[in-house]
Amino acid sequence: MNAFKQALVEGRRQIGLWQALANPYTAEICAGAGFDWLLIDGEHGPNDLPLVLQQLQAVSASPTEAVVRLPWGDAVLIKQYLDIGARSLLIPMVESAAQAASLVAACRYPPRGTRGVGSAVGRASRWNRAPNYLRDAEQEICLLLQIESVEGLNACAEIARTDGVDGVFIGPSDLAAALGHLGNPGHPEVRSAIFSAIETIRAAGKASGLLAADEQFARTCLSAGASFVAVGTDVTILARGSEALVRAFRDDPAPPADPPQGDGIY
Numbered sequence: 001m002n003a004f005k006q007a008l009v010e011g012r013r014q015i016g017l018w019q020a021l022a023n024p025y026t027a028e029i030c031a032g033a034g035f036d037w038l039l040i041d042g043e044h045g046p047n048d049l050p051l052v053l054q055q056l057q058a059v060s061a062s063p064t065e066a067v068v069r070l071p072w073g074d075a076v077l078i079k080q081y082l083d084i085g086a087r088s089l090l091i092p093m094v095e096s097a098a099q100a101a102s103l104v105a106a107c108r109y110p111p112r113g114t115r116g117v118g119s120a121v122g123r124a125s126r127w128n129r130a131p132n133y134l135r136d137a138e139q140e141i142c143l144l145l146q147i148e149s150v151e152g153l154n155a156c157a158e159i160a161r162t163d164g165v166d167g168v169f170i171g172p173s174d175l176a177a178a179l180g181h182l183g184n185p186g187h188p189e190v191r192s193a194i195f196s197a198i199e200t201i202r203a204a205g206k207a208s209g210l211l212a213a214d215e216q217f218a219r220t221c222l223s224a225g226a227s228f229v230a231v232g233t234d235v236t237i238l239a240r241g242s243e244a245l246v247r248a249f250r251d252d253p254a255p256p257a258d259p260p261q262g263d264g265i266y
């Protein structure tokens with residue numbers, strides 16, 4: 001059973017950590033920290049199919065759910081990532097109910113969908129050692145779609161209501177850019193759009209989530225009803241933690257005048 005998916009169905013909070021180091025060693029370390037889920041980022045992390053496979057294998061020894069973000073919403077990519085054993089997917093830049101329905105179909109075998117059958121050689125079925133994989137796969141798969149553009153925001157309710165969509169993730173960085181606030185996801189207009197989307201998704205009976213590395217904002221989103229919230233990233237822990245350690249031992253320990261420039265989330 002996909003405990004992460006079940007938790008979203010039951011409305012239970014799932015706290016996650018973003019993995020963009022594209023490394024099975026660090027994924028295994030983070031999987032032992034106690035997060036409910038780890039996001040393996042195949043969109044912005046330097047990941048490819050074989051590397052994501054290694055991270056799935058590294059995380060599989062823990063109860064933490066690996067949620068794999070594909071580079072793009074594509075039926076061929078979905079087939080490949082499901083076949084290597086990813087069972088919780090995050091698809092970026094979804095902008096319509098029609099797109100959502102086609103992504104759902106790509107996760108389902110015929111006649112309900114269009115997923116190609118290759119379980120005999122796929123890790124997903126443990127090479128057919130899981131005898132009922134073809135029958136059980138659909139209920140095990142958790143499909144999370146990302147809205148992060150004006151079009152996606154406008155179609156949020158229809159996307160969330162689409163049968164087979166288990167949750168909707170709101171992308172603060174791209175949404176900020178789409179709303180004219182590049183690098184400033186904390187802008188009041190962006191935050192208002194995020195809270196409105198959380199409510200829209202809740203009203204559609206689905207789980208909402210996002211990446212919020214600012215603790216106060218993450219807590220506010222959880223209080224507003226978001227359930228799957230990533231509260232940090234492996235890259236940030238390493239980059240900011242290593243910088244802080246250097247500063248602690250420099251002669252001039254003063255913090256930098258300007259915080260590191262990035263996409264503004266952390």
Ligand SMILES: O=C(O)C(=O)C[C@H](O)[C@@H](O)CO
Nearest residue numbers: 044148171172173174175211
């Ligand atoms: O647009 C966003 O925000 C996201 O997609 C989530 C994170 O920012 C991720 O892309 C890492 O920057």
